Amino acid sequence: MKAPAVPNAKAIKAKYGGQSITFIGDSVGGGHVRDVALATRFSKDTGITVKVNPHPAASDASYSQLARSFATHSSSFDVAMIDVVWPGAFAPFLADLKPKLGSTAKMHSAGIIKNDTVGGHLVAMPWFGDFGMLYYRTDLLKKYGYNAPPTTWSDLFQMAKKIQDGEQSSNQNFSGFVFQGNAYEGLTCNALEWIASSGGGNFIDNGKATINNSKAAAVLDLFRKNIGVTTPRSVTSYTEGETHTAFITGNAAFMRNWPYAYSLAADPKQSKVVGKFSVAPLPHGPGGHSVATVGGWQLAVNKYSKHQDAAIEFVRYMTSKPVEKFDTITNSNVPTIPALANDPQVKKAAPYLKPATANVPRATRPSQLGAKYNEGSKDIYQGISEILNGKSASSVLPGIQSKLQALIK
Amino acid sequence: MSTVSTPIPPTTSRFRRSTKLQRRQTRLAWLLLLPSLLVVLLVAIYPLGKTIYQSFTNEDFLALEPSRWIGLENYRNLLTGPDSAVFRSAVWETIKFTLITVGFEFVLGLIIALVVNSSFKGRGVMRAVMLVPWAIPTVVAAQMWKWMLDEKFGVINDAGTRLHVLSHPQAWISQPSTALAAVCAVDIWKTTPFVALLLLAGLQVIPQDLYEAAEVDGASQLQQFWKITLPLLAPAILVTLIFRTLDALRVFDVFYVFFGNAANTQTMAIYNQSIIVGDGKVGYGAAVSVAIFLIIALFVVIYVSFMRVTADD
Numbered sequence: 001m002k003a004p005a006v007p008n009a010k011a012i013k014a015k016y017g018g019q020s021i022t023f024i025g026d027s028v029g030g031g032h033v034r035d036v037a038l039a040t041r042f043s044k045d046t047g048i049t050v051k052v053n054p055h056p057a058a059s060d061a062s063y064s065q066l067a068r069s070f071a072t073h074s075s076s077f078d079v080a081m082i083d084v085v086w087p088g089a090f091a092p093f094l095a096d097l098k099p100k101l102g103s104t105a106k107m108h109s110a111g112i113i114k115n116d117t118v119g120g121h122l123v124a125m126p127w128f129g130d131f132g133m134l135y136y137r138t139d140l141l142k143k144y145g146y147n148a149p150p151t152t153w154s155d156l157f158q159m160a161k162k163i164q165d166g167e168q169s170s171n172q173n174f175s176g177f178v179f180q181g182n183a184y185e186g187l188t189c190n191a192l193e194w195i196a197s198s199g200g201g202n203f204i205d206n207g208k209a210t211i212n213n214s215k216a217a218a219v220l221d222l223f224r225k226n227i228g229v230t231t232p233r234s235v236t237s238y239t240e241g242e243t244h245t246a247f248i249t250g251n252a253a254f255m256r257n258w259p260y261a262y263s264l265a266a267d268p269k270q271s272k273v274v275g276k277f278s279v280a281p282l283p284h285g286p287g288g289h290s291v292a293t294v295g296g297w298q299l300a301v302n303k304y305s306k307h308q309d310a311a312i313e314f315v316r317y318m319t320s321k322p323v324e325k326f327d328t329i330t331n332s333n334v335p336t337i338p339a340l341a342n343d344p345q346v347k348k349a350a351p352y353l354k355p356a357t358a359n360v361p362r363a364t365r366p367s368q369l370g371a372k373y374n375e376g377s378k379d380i381y382q383g384i385s386e387i388l389n390g391k392s393a394s395s396v397l398p399g400i401q402s403k404l405q406a407l408i409k
Numbered sequence: 410m411s412t413v414s415t416p417i418p419p420t421t422s423r424f425r426r427s428t429k430l431q432r433r434q435t436r437l438a439w440l441l442l443l444p445s446l447l448v449v450l451l452v453a454i455y456p457l458g459k460t461i462y463q464s465f466t467n468e469d470f471l472a473l474e475p476s477r478w479i480g481l482e483n484y485r486n487l488l489t490g491p492d493s494a495v496f497r498s499a500v501w502e503t504i505k506f507t508l509i510t511v512g513f514e515f516v517l518g519l520i521i522a523l524v525v526n527s528s529f530k531g532r533g534v535m536r537a538v539m540l541v542p543w544a545i546p547t548v549v550a551a552q553m554w555k556w557m558l559d560e561k562f563g564v565i566n567d568a569g570t571r572l573h574v575l576s577h578p579q580a581w582i583s584q585p586s587t588a589l590a591a592v593c594a595v596d597i598w599k600t601t602p603f604v605a606l607l608l609l610a611g612l613q614v615i616p617q618d619l620y621e622a623a624e625v626d627g628a629s630q631l632q633q634f635w636k637i638t639l640p641l642l643a644p645a646i647l648v649t650l651i652f653r654t655l656d657a658l659r660v661f662d663v664f665y666v667f668f669g670n671a672a673n674t675q676t677m678a679i680y681n682q683s684i685i686v687g688d689g690k691v692g693y694g695a696a697v698s699v700a701i702f703l704i705i706a707l708f709v710v711i712y713v714s715f716m717r718v719t720a721d722d
Contacts, residue, residue, distance in 0.1 A: 064686045068470065068686065234560040234583040237582060237671075
């Protein structure tokens with residue numbers, strides 16, 4: 001599939017042709033390849049040169065990179081992809097897109113547009129969505145006598161154990177379950193799913209830190225006891241890359257990951273599990289229900305950019321319907337334009353958009369922390385990381401709770 | 410950098426009235442020193458002063474209002490705030506790392522220096538080869554070791570289990586019990602050659618005739634080592650230890666590649682970086698920087714006074 005043409009290219013070329021902009025883009029999965037393909041097409045059609053710089057793969061590192069740049073009012077980049085929880089923190093440094101893109105914004109999901117509107121300004125345009133889901137090996141479930149993926153966390157670990165014990169006789173490197181356990185933003189996302197799906201809240205609820213509760217402690221201790229038992233011991237240093245590598249090389253039965261991994265696992269060039277896997281909602285705790293952490297990326301324009309208008313034209317193209325369709329099909333990212341979910345080509349390429357997985361209730365990371373988001377998320381993932389590495393949940397959670405509470409006040 | 414002071418001859422100007430010539434020379438000396446003093450002022454004193462000033466403010470990357478003076482609040486936070494335990498554990502982790510690595514690097518480096526100082530065939534090649542680990546950029550070396558130490562696909566676990574040294578593969582980096590040892594091993598591997606090189610330079614200035622005289626007097630090899638080599642090597646040893654200790658106290662790259670932001674494996678530098686770069690808290694981060702500066706200064710004072718004692722001997 002080829003990068004779609006830029007609509008209205010002639011008019012854009014006449015106005016802004018010859019300008020040059022810098023785009024801080026993606027680095028996970030096939031993201032960078034996509035960015036380069038789209039930027040090249042955009043440059044060819046409009047005469048605006050786009051330099052693509054991939055951001056650090058750990059999104060907390062990406063956040064601090066942008067924060068440093070904003071702090072010095074630097075014009076070193078024009079367009080950047082920003083996480084769904086950042087608009088609050090970065091709004092004062094972003095251009096208002098409403099005058100130029102307000103009307104096209106209407107085709108995107110209303111919830112995300114609301115998230116990206118701060119103080120009446122549209123500070124970012126939705127680009128692609130993200131949510132956590134459970135990938136599983138259909139062939140192995142069958143082989144070990146299961147006819148459905150697990151629905152609770154304890155089921156997941158039981159099944160993972162049985163499959164792992166069986167598979168390890170022929171493959172020492174096989175693990176039951178892999179997820180993002182390194183001390184970074186990804187762990188905050190993972191832990192939110194474990195805790196919220198067990199009825200333990202969303203870290204901060206109604207303006208109060210709530211992470212220190214018995215339901216959260218129970219699911220965290222369950223995970224702690226499974227580290228190195230049904231997961232690799234080193235899962236506590238896994239990010240997205242290590243996780244999908246383990247799964248697509250056939251070395252894991254279950255994986256928690258974002259939709260981007262679907263296209264990798266389905267790609268015969270790099271995957272050994274083509275046709276042998278499927279996706280399901282993540283498991284939940286006793287008495288809870290499945291949830292998925294909301295991820296997703298927006299495109300924002302730097303207020304200090306010297307080529308704001310050209311940058312906005314690039315954002316218009318990148319968030320257009322044909323480009324989102326292209327991204328969904330080639331990269332299995334979730335479109336932010338709801339109408340695309342009914343497109344037959346999209347349906348075929350992204351079966352995880354089926355209602356069962358796509359309509360799972362979402363859990364949102366505590367974006368009310370605003371400019372303190374990174375700090376709060378660090379308190380969360382560092383604490384959870386200590387639990388996974390052996391400390392009991394009850395000894396760590398009170399500390400996280402008081403730190404979060406101090407950030408809210 | 411090295412400031413090994415030569416003893417001042419007893420006849421200084423204090424005892425004699427300074428002549429015109431001397432005054433002129435003093436003026437010239439100041440004039441010649443001026444450029445380097447200006448550079449020091451610009452690159453060392455100014456940033457230090459600015460950091461100390463910032464440590465009394467609430468400066469923040471994303472703050473919209475200008476920063477203001479908040480007195481000792483950052484320091485109070487550092488000593489008694491919710492983060493104080495994290496900082497203390499980072500200090501302790503760094504000191505443990507420093508003691509272990511500097512200790513091993515010194516002993517191993519001395520042995521290597523003694524070996525390559527003796528004459529044998531291929532000595533030149535040996536001296537060049539031993540520097541290879543030191544020549545590899547730390548981040549690259551750390552990433553390479555991270556892969557080698559990997560639980561599932563690392564060569565160390567593979568070799569260990571095949572040779573039955575290990576009963577099962579270990580997650581060297583992720584397990585708290587082996588994490589510090591793993592990171593120390595990488596630093597020792599990388600930096601021992603540098604220590605050996607510094608000590609070798611010290612060994613080569615020891616006059617050969619001292620050993621010949623000792624030989625004639627019937628001193629054994631061991632006696633020669635304790636009575637000649639070690640005392641004459643002392644200045645080089647001290648310089649080496651200062652170099653390495655200060656370097657180890659500032660360690661960042663190996664830990665960052667291995668552990669990222671995990672709480673229990675933070676060093677002082679990583680904690681400081683995560684406060685300033687990660688959280689954008691410049692004011693509090695400056696207070697952390699000043700605290701680290703004082704801790705390192707303490708080590709310098711210890712070494713320098715030790716050096717003065719040995720110089721007086």
